[in-house]
Amino acid sequence: MGLKRNVGLIEGLRYQGKGPMLTYILHRIGGLAIVIFVAVHILSSYFGGNIGIFFNTFYMHWAFQIFIFFCALFHAINGLRIVILDLWPKLIEHQREAIWVEWAVFLPIYAIAVFVIARTALGG
Amino acid sequence: MQITIKIFRYNPEKDKKPRYESYKLEAVETDRVLDLLEKVKGYQDGTLSFRRSCAHGICGSDAMRINGFNRLACKTLVRDTGAKITVEPILGLKVIKDLIVDMEPFFENFRSVIPYFVNDEPEPAQERLQSPEQRERFDDTTKCILCACCTTSCPSFWANEQYLGPAAIVNAHRFIFDSRDRAAAERLKILNDIFGIHRCHTIFNCTLACPREIQVTKAIGEVKKAIVTGSLE
Numbered sequence: 001m002g003l004k005r006n007v008g009l010i011e012g013l014r015y016q017g018k019g020p021m022l023t024y025i026l027h028r029i030g031g032l033a034i035v036i037f038v039a040v041h042i043l044s045s046y047f048g049g050n051i052g053i054f055f056n057t058f059y060m061h062w063a064f065q066i067f068i069f070f071c072a073l074f075h076a077i078n079g080l081r082i083v084i085l086d087l088w089p090k091l092i093e094h095q096r097e098a099i100w101v102e103w104a105v106f107l108p109i110y111a112i113a114v115f116v117i118a119r120t121a122l123g124g
Numbered sequence: 125m126q127i128t129i130k131i132f133r134y135n136p137e138k139d140k141k142p143r144y145e146s147y148k149l150e151a152v153e154t155d156r157v158l159d160l161l162e163k164v165k166g167y168q169d170g171t172l173s174f175r176r177s178c179a180h181g182i183c184g185s186d187a188m189r190i191n192g193f194n195r196l197a198c199k200t201l202v203r204d205t206g207a208k209i210t211v212e213p214i215l216g217l218k219v220i221k222d223l224i225v226d227m228e229p230f231f232e233n234f235r236s237v238i239p240y241f242v243n244d245e246p247e248p249a250q251e252r253l254q255s256p257e258q259r260e261r262f263d264d265t266t267k268c269i270l271c272a273c274c275t276t277s278c279p280s281f282w283a284n285e286q287y288l289g290p291a292a293i294v295n296a297h298r299f300i301f302d303s304r305d306r307a308a309a310e311r312l313k314i315l316n317d318i319f320g321i322h323r324c325h326t327i328f329n330c331t332l333a334c335p336r337e338i339q340v341t342k343a344i345g346e347v348k349k350a351i352v353t354g355s356l357e
Binding site for chain 1: 189191192193213215216217218219225277279282285325326327328329331332339341342345346348349
């Protein structure tokens with residue numbers, strides 16, 4: 001009878017959940033990126049030699065560092081927001097404001113980090 | 125104004141795959157999406173299938189994805205959607221035909237949380253008394269109309285339909301925090317299951333989708349806290 005369950009990755013990503021859905025997706029991407037980052041570190045040490053140097057140049061590249069810092073910082077701050085709301089459910093009424101606070105904390109820290117990484121990379 | 129409404133179509137007796145069909149029709153800003161669907165069915169394509177009943181946001185029959193977001197068609201005005209509207213069935217349930225989904229997994233989850241009053245103590249001579257404060261404790265969650273907007277907006281439910289989902293938890297909350305009820309411990313045990321409340325990742329899609337503006341995530345948070353602390357305070 002009928003279709004199978006009508007949901008998959010693409011259908012899920014198409015859902016217009018606005019701000020909260022965006023933080024959820026970024027949190028998952030961030031978690032995955034952190035796992036990849038740690039895995040590359042471990043593989044680099046495990047293999048050593050030319051393969052290790054290849055992995056080193058990959059994760060030490062400034063563009064990758066800007067990306068991974070976005071993932072790690074967002075994952076941390078978003079996780080903190082969720083922990084706080086889970087521990088004090090009364091605050092959940094202010095979840096919209098909590099997301100704005102999250103971005104207000106995240107953006108300046110990230111902007112400073114990008115500036116420092118880029119300036120260092122460009123020899124400033 | 126002229127409206128273009130693009131509708132998800134699937135007839136299991138004819139179609140191998142779902143498709144979308146667009147219809148053009150005249151509407152005013154205060155028309156509801158349900159009115160547009162009725163016009164399409166009445167004047168352009170009688171084969172279109174969708175659920176509706178009261179048409180006033182009470183029965184919860186006409187939950188659907190409108191422009192990618194779960195809403196009740198009877199509470200969504202054209203002025204809020206614009207002239208191009210896409211209507212699709214809610215996610216995470218099997219499509220029976222067009223916009224009609226199989227709600228049975230949703231209601232099965234609902235039934236599993238004992239969503240009714242339990243008290244085996246001898247009945248008092250008059251009614252079971254409750255203070256206004258005690259009644260206020262679960263007032264928000266009495267508003268649920270079981271439309272499934274919340275549950276089918278939840279990524280955890282999309283991932284696994286065995287997850288009880290926000291609507292079942294909201295209805296458990298309604299009785300867990302009722303001072304006259306005596307089955308809170310049993311419900312908390314059910315919700316503490318592997319497919320229970322801990323699958324909620326505090327995403328908030330449910331709260332935004334609820335057409336009755338229930339603080340769904342807050343209710344879930346209160347039940348989580350009750351499970352962890354063992355206290356209903």
